Amino acid sequence: MTFDPSISIGVLGGGQLGRMMIQSAMNLNLEVACIDPDPNAPCKNLASHFVNGDITNYDEVLAFGEGCDVITVEIENVNIEALEELERRGKKVFPQPNVLKIIKDKGFQKQFYLDHNIPTSDFVLISKKEELTRHKNLLPAANKLRTDGYDGKGVQIIKTEADLDKGFEAPSLLEKFVDYQKEISVIVARNEKGEMSTFPVVELEYHPEQNLVEFLFSPSEIDLSIRNNARELAKKVISEFDMVGLLAVEMFVTKDGGLMVNECAPRTHNSGHHTIEGNITSQFEQHIRAILNLPLGDTSVKGSAVMINLLGHPNHSGHARYEGLAEAMEITGMHLHLYGKKITKPFRKMGHLTLVGDDLTALKTKARALKESIKIIA
Amino acid sequence: MTFDPSISIGVLGGGQLGRMMIQSAMNLNLEVACIDPDPNAPCKNLASHFVNGDITNYDEVLAFGEGCDVITVEIENVNIEALEELERRGKKVFPQPNVLKIIKDKGFQKQFYLDHNIPTSDFVLISKKEELTRHKNLLPAANKLRTDGYDGKGVQIIKTEADLDKGFEAPSLLEKFVDYQKEISVIVARNEKGEMSTFPVVELEYHPEQNLVEFLFSPSEIDLSIRNNARELAKKVISEFDMVGLLAVEMFVTKDGGLMVNECAPRTHNSGHHTIEGNITSQFEQHIRAILNLPLGDTSVKGSAVMINLLGHPNHSGHARYEGLAEAMEITGMHLHLYGKKITKPFRKMGHLTLVGDDLTALKTKARALKESIKIIA
Known part of the structure; x- marks a missing residue:
């Protein structure tokens, strides 16, 4: 060729x-x-x-x-x-418009899982806030806007009846909380020939308040059988969509070791940023390979990796400066990616960094300290 | 900071x-x-x-x-x-103009080595062709233009007296051939603080006719003591230049295990392309770190690597197309870099590829086959 x-x-x-x-x-x-x-x-x-x-x-x-x-x-x-x-x-x-139509509306997305035997949490579609009171049985739950939510926006936690008033007036869904042990993600690629390839499972740790990924750990250390199931499930999801491109499938691992799809994104994803240095093929190259119908690349990990999102300091807005960055550049295996945004805002995603090494536990410790030492200020 | x-x-x-x-x-x-x-x-x-x-x-x-x-x-x-x-x-x-002035003129460059006790081959400066006959004692030798030579151009091999007529009319130097066992390269970085860091030694294999690097092998498998000497020698060269930035020092390893500097380039270099995937820090990042006075990155290898230059087919000129590339993309650990050149010409450097893996011997075999399978045509 x-x-x-x-x-x-x-x-x-x-x-x-x-x-x-x-x-x-x-x-x-x-x-x-x-x-x-x-x-x-x-x-x-x-x-x-x-x-x-x-x-x-x-x-x-x-x-x-x-x-x-x-x-x-x-x-x-x-x-x-x-x-x-x-x-x-x-x-x-690619992704095809019909797939985007389903995924961009969280209501359609959840219904799609239900219709295709893809495990997901219980939910109901809500057209306005007053309907929430009919579904107290689902609490504690998350009330999510059907469209336009991103990076933690468009999600409201409804723990008890007292929170019902916090719900959205717009079309939304109410999703029963899953009692999970881990949040994981699998990125799967599929080309026009129908060839599929999954990246190894990663674990996500969310910031308790911002609802944004704070740390990503690769590869996941959960049981191999669960990891294999997760990769198969991601393949099932992209196949059911008959989608070409890259699909990030976020899942919950329940306490009994089961899997539930939380949501998916039909594109490159924050949960794949570590692949640039951590895996043989990056998610960005894989996306290109998939949409051009080229052979998919080897997704194996090169080592362990921890990815940290670099967010704008909560109290700063304006021309971005980076405290602690030159010092961070002294750390072996620290790979920095700034996103070319001149202006910082509270919690704005300004960049990420990936720590690569042999020992995931050591990397985690290093990452938590590093996260504290970098501040994006104006 | x-x-x-x-x-x-x-x-x-x-x-x-x-x-x-x-x-x-x-x-x-x-x-x-x-x-x-x-x-x-x-x-x-x-x-x-x-x-x-x-x-x-x-x-x-x-x-x-x-x-x-x-x-x-x-x-x-x-x-x-x-x-x-x-x-x-x-x-x-950076590099400083006074360093560029010396290096861009191969005559000044050789004289600099001589003046600073940097081992290099015997040579004489030649102002016009007829002077060559006075230096038959240096044959076999290379006659090199003092300026403007690159990628194998501006070099004429003078094996015997019969070849003397092939010499350049312009200012040049006549360099005695070194009876070497290997050609190696060390890239060294130095920032304004004077901090230095060398990349591990690589071996270069030149195309017998084109005088262009055909294969690069990383890391070099020559004796550790020679490798250590080579890295020290590279540091000596950049220090004597008092240069800030990246310096690629090409050397001969003589049959008795000694080192001679062939020539150097005060910039990123073809002999460092493999560092993008093969080393923790790439030469391009290291160059940026050096000229911005940032901490220099860890240069350790991540594995073995072979780099191949992708040259335009000798019989084709025009809009470039790539035969065998999609097939090459099926090979694990094959990383492609095309240079964005729309037009191919005979032997034009159109890109390179790096094979990364654990076993250098296996990679070499793979690389030689791969090189034959890719053709850049018009």
Whole structure:
């Protein structure tokens, strides 16, 4: 097969995921165009073509996609109708618009799991807040907006009846809490030939208040049988969607060792950032391989890894400066990734770092100390 | 120390070395501007600012450098006087212009080794061809242009008296052949604080006709004592230059286990491409660390690595296509780097690939087969 790299990939969204994809796409000479509503988006200067536009607008997405050979996303909240039209016009759109339509609406997503025998927690669809009172049996629960939630936004915890008033007025779902022992994630890739490959399971530790991933540990140390089940489950999910591209499947490991799908994202994902240094093939390269129908790469780990998100300090907004970073650069196996965002805001994802080494326990200790020593201030 | 990434790095040259440096600089939010005479240089779309200009022209280099905080190079053949003026105006210029002045002229470079007790082969400076006949005692030898030679160009082998007529008319040097057992390279970094760090020694195998590196093997398997000597010698060379930045020191290992410096390059280098995947810190990141006076990174190998240059097929010129590449992507641990060059020419450096694994011998076998299977055609 002769590879002609004159392929242009269009990405809806120009944030850090697009940026790290460009870093990888460069290795194949691929041109990556981005469209993003932020004129200073992280991909601004790196995209071969950057459009400052509205990714939820039909005409803008259609016009953008017309100039590309393959269209993909780094966020779910995009104009699906335009993607469907691009697909009709013969463009490759991965993930496919029909998959995006289901996943971007958490109600449809949960219903999809139910319809396809994919284990997930009990839930009900809610159209307005007053309906919540009918479902006290599900408490404690999470009330989640069906659309537009991200990075911990659009989620309200309803522990007891007293919290019911905190629920959303907009269409949402009420999801019964799962009594889990671990939160894990499996990233699975699938190309047009139907070939699939999963990354080894990782464990996620969320910040107790921000509802954002604070630490990621790779590879997971849970029982091998659970890990194998999780990787099979991720393959089942992407197959049921008949999806091409990369799918991050977040799961709960229940106390009895069972698995429940929490939610999934049809794109590169925060739970795969460690793969850049921690695995033979990174999630960004794998995404490119999948959407171009190339052979999928070896996902094996090279060692243990801990990933930390670098978030803006809660009390600072403005031109970002990084305390403790030069010192962190003295640590062997510390790999830094800043996202090109000039302005910091409270809890804004400004970058991440990955610690790679042989001993996961030692890395965890190092990571917790490191996290405290870096501050992103203005 | 608080790190403010609002630093702009200016690179003279916008080829593959600049391109791979940008890939790394992104991780620190650094803005990288490039100036290159080729309007379609590999950095064209990736530099934060790209100037299509003449890097040997005083005014153009001065104007370019004025807009940057730190100026560096990816090629030696640049306007030194402009860099000296930028230095006088308070800009950081690494490598320093006085080092570039010595290294870009192979005559000055050899004389520098002699003056600083750095072992190197016997040589004489030649101003025109007819002088060659006076130095038959040095044959077999290489006649090298003092300036402007690169990638095997500007070198003429003078084996016997019969070849004397092939010598250059321009200022050159005649270098006695060294009866060596291996060609090796050590890349050494040095920051403004004077901290130094060497990468592990690698072995180079040149193509017998093209005089270009065909295979690179990492780490070298020669005796540890020779490797230690080589790393010390590289430190001595960069220290004698009092240079800040990255210096690639190519050496011969003589049959009795001694070392002779062949030549050096004050920048990232083809003999360090394998470090992207093969070592904890890549040469590109190390270069950035050095010129920004950051702590130098750990250079340890992660495993064995073989690097292959991907050159344009001798019989093809035009829009590049890659035969055998998709198949190569099935090989575990094969990491591809294409340089963004749309046009292939005979022996043009179009990219490289690195094979990483545990067993260097197995990797070598794999690499030789792989090299045959990839063809860059038009």
